[in-house]
Amino acid sequence: MFTLKSSKGLLTFIFTFFLLGCGEQGNMKPRAMGPIHVDTITATNTSLRLSTELPGRISAFNEAEVRPQVGGIIKKRLFKEGSYVEAGDVLYQIDPVTYQASVNSSKAQLQKSISDQQATQKSFDRYSELLKKKLTSQQNYDDAYSDNQQALASVAIYQAELDNANVQLSYTKIKAPISGIIGLSQVSEGALVTAEQSSYLAEIIQSDQVYVDMAQSSVSLYALQKEFQIGLKDDQEKPIIPVKILLEDGSEYEHTGHLEFADAQVNDLTGSVTLRALIPNPRHTLLPGMFVRANVSSPEEREYIVLPQSLVIRSQSGAPYAYVVNDKNIVEKKNLTLGSEVNNGWVVKKGLVVGDRVVTNNFAKVKENIEVVIDSEDDIAKEQPQPASIDL
Incomplete structure (x- = not known):
């Protein structure tokens, strides 16, 4: 039979066991965390030919309005x-009748003036001989000389009128x-x-080659020019900058042109500069007024580090960075300056060097200045496709 005395003993036993258990738990120490395990890829160079894509419009190489x-x-x-x-x-x-009549009239007047001049020339020659023999006066000689000069002037005047009449007649044939x-x-x-x-009567367009006019911001143009000047010597000529065209249906135009010039001033309203490229157009495929997209390429391929987008971490302010493991397996935070986007990666302008081991996983646990264990290392070139060109 369960009595009050036995129940008090049971409660005392349970309370004592509880206190002992709590004391043991209080004396337990937290288990130490081991090093974090990560995977890395090694930053390597990728050969790329940079380009920038701009909207453009086709304009004729030469055009004339016939009037x-x-x-x-x-x-x-x-x-x-x-x-x-x-x-x-x-x-x-054009009906040439009236203009032909003017030509005929000018011819007749010219012939008459030539005949008059021939007569005055003979008279002048005669008085010249008589004056030498002192058989005539100086006055008669001077009058003969003046008459001959006036006749010569009349010939010149009527010759000019005939020339003008012929020009007017030629204009009745309107030529290209x-x-x-x-x-x-x-x-x-x-x-x-x-x-x-x-x-105008008609318009003629010379389109065996055409211009592509593009607008580029002044800041981007400066960056483009700076990129093209890398590696050039002071005495080296400016490089030929190739330009390829994408048509409105997305297909690539078969011929490659080159950049002709950049405008000498910036548009006040848009802050952009007009670029003009010259494109071959032997089949007259490109018509003036067409809208296209132009890829302005750098003159040569260069080496760049391209980091997969998934490895670029953003701070709260949006600044990009990546975690890199140094030689002592300590994590370092590298602030990045990103360039162009290429497929699923970014061109890294600053922040990484060839050989850096970039962390690829376990970002929730990775922090700066902690030691990690690298489970596997790979080459960044295996992760990143290598396109022929990318946007600047």
Whole structure:
């Protein structure tokens, strides 16, 4: 039978056991943590040809608006719209009747003035001989000389009028000022045109090579120029900067051009500078006004460290850094200056050197100045694809 005395003994036993248990737990020491295990990859150089992609617009290498230089009625159109014309080809024929009449009139006046001059020349020669023999007066000689000079001037005047009349007649044949593709005719046969009219008759575009005009920020342009100057000597000529074109459908244009020039001033509103590239266009694939994307490449491949994006850690302010294990297996924090993005990696401009062992895992436990155990090491080149070019 369970009595009060026995129950008090049981409670005393339980309380004593509890106190002993608590004392043992209080005397237990925390288990020491071992070193953190990590994997690393070794930073190595990758050969890359940097490029920057810019939106651009095609413009003609040369274009000319055909306008009449004399007035008249268009009698014939002598070209096929959309065809290739050579410089000097006759495009339109203006009615030449009135201009031919002016030429004929000038010819007649010139012939008359030549005849008059020949007569005064004979008279002058005769008075010259008589004066030598003192058979005439000085006054008669002077008058003959003056008449001959006036006749010579008249010949020159009428010759100039004939030349001008011939020029005006030649303008009735409206010729192509440049070679290229001619567009739509803005006038038809029978239309009246006037000299110096504001509207053009047709437009000719020379497009066997074309320009690509691009806008680049002044800051980016400076970085681009600085990149291209690396490795050049003072006496070395500026490198040829290749430019490739991506068409609107995303396909790459078959011909490679080169950068011609950069504008000498920055646009006040946009802060950008206009770049112009010259692109071969033998099949006239690129038409003026087309929008394209241009890849401006550096002149040669260079060595860069490309770090996978997954290994770049960001601080609360967004500053990039990475953890590196030194020779003593101590973790160091390296602040990074990143450049271009390439596939799934970043070009590291500053912060890493070839041979650095970058931590690739266990970021939740890794901290600066702690010792780690490296389980496996790999080469960064095996982790990172090597493209032909990347954006600057």
